[in-house]
Amino acid sequence: MLFHTVQRLLEEGTPARRLVYLSIETPIYTGIALESLLRIAWEASGEQVEKASEWAVFFDEIQYLKDWEIHLKSLADSFRNVKFVVSGSAAAALKLKSRESGAGRFTDFMLPPLTFNEFIELKGNNHLIKQVFLQIGGKNVPYFGATFEKELNEQFIEYINYGGYPEVIFSEITSSKFT
Numbered sequence: 001m002l003f004h005t006v007q008r009l010l011e012e013g014t015p016a017r018r019l020v021y022l023s024i025e026t027p028i029y030t031g032i033a034l035e036s037l038l039r040i041a042w043e044a045s046g047e048q049v050e051k052a053s054e055w056a057v058f059f060d061e062i063q064y065l066k067d068w069e070i071h072l073k074s075l076a077d078s079f080r081n082v083k084f085v086v087s088g089s090a091a092a093a094l095k096l097k098s099r100e101s102g103a104g105r106f107t108d109f110m111l112p113p114l115t116f117n118e119f120i121e122l123k124g125n126n127h128l129i130k131q132v133f134l135q136i137g138g139k140n141v142p143y144f145g146a147t148f149e150k151e152l153n154e155q156f157i158e159y160i161n162y163g164g165y166p167e168v169i170f171s172e173i174t175s176s177k178f179t
Contacts, residue, residue, distance in 0.1 A: 001111060002058050002087055009056060017045040018055050024068075025061040034059065034071040035078070056083040063088040114164030117144075120155060122166065128152040 006019055020041040022029065029037060038057060057075075062068045068086075076084060120128060130147050133140040146152045 002060055002085065005085065006056075006058065014056065015047075015054075017047050019058075020045075020055065021058040021060065023060040024064045030064075034065065034068070034075055038075065055079075056085065059084070059086045061088055062086045114166065116156065116159050116164070119159045119164050120152075123155065125151075125155055128155060 002021065006021060009019060010016060020038065022037055022041065041057075042055075059068075059072075062072070065071065068088075072084065072086060075082070114122065117129070120126065128146060128148050128151055129144050131142055132145050133142055135141075
């Protein structure tokens with residue numbers, strides 16, 4: 001979702017030098033404050049920081065930074081015109097901490113994993129499931145059936161083993177394990 005947002009901003013004309021994406025799980029960032037990372041990115045861009053209102057900053061996997069919520073609150077207060085977008089995998093802990101420190105500054109969005117049906121659709125395997133109707137109480141009630149059970153079961157095992165995350169679906173490493 002973050003990459004799609006960055007792509008959309010670029011397509012809408014946001015200069016690439018005004019977009020910052022940092023994955024906090026990157027080991028080299030361990031122990032570095034968010035503001036320090038942001039200032040390094042601003043310096044590397046060659047753009048003037050004074051025009052901070054034209055910046056969008058994406059911090060991915062924020063839960064890897066100790067006390068991230070304090071860092072983010074400070075940034076949001078210091079750079080009110082910068083758009084900060086933050087993601088993390090530990091949803092419950094992130095939501096609790098953002099409520100404690102955000103005080104109206106943060107908006108939480110929960111992005112659940114894909115359903116098995118979404119997984120099948122993204123993999124281009126819609127042919128494995130077909131919608132059929134049963135007559136129940138004089139009404140046609142839709143349900144889904146399998147057209148190729150063995151192949152559908154293999155897809156289900158992949159879904160269970162690797163989860164319903166889009167980046168896993170399109171990963172060459174995980175997909176090669178099932179071909």
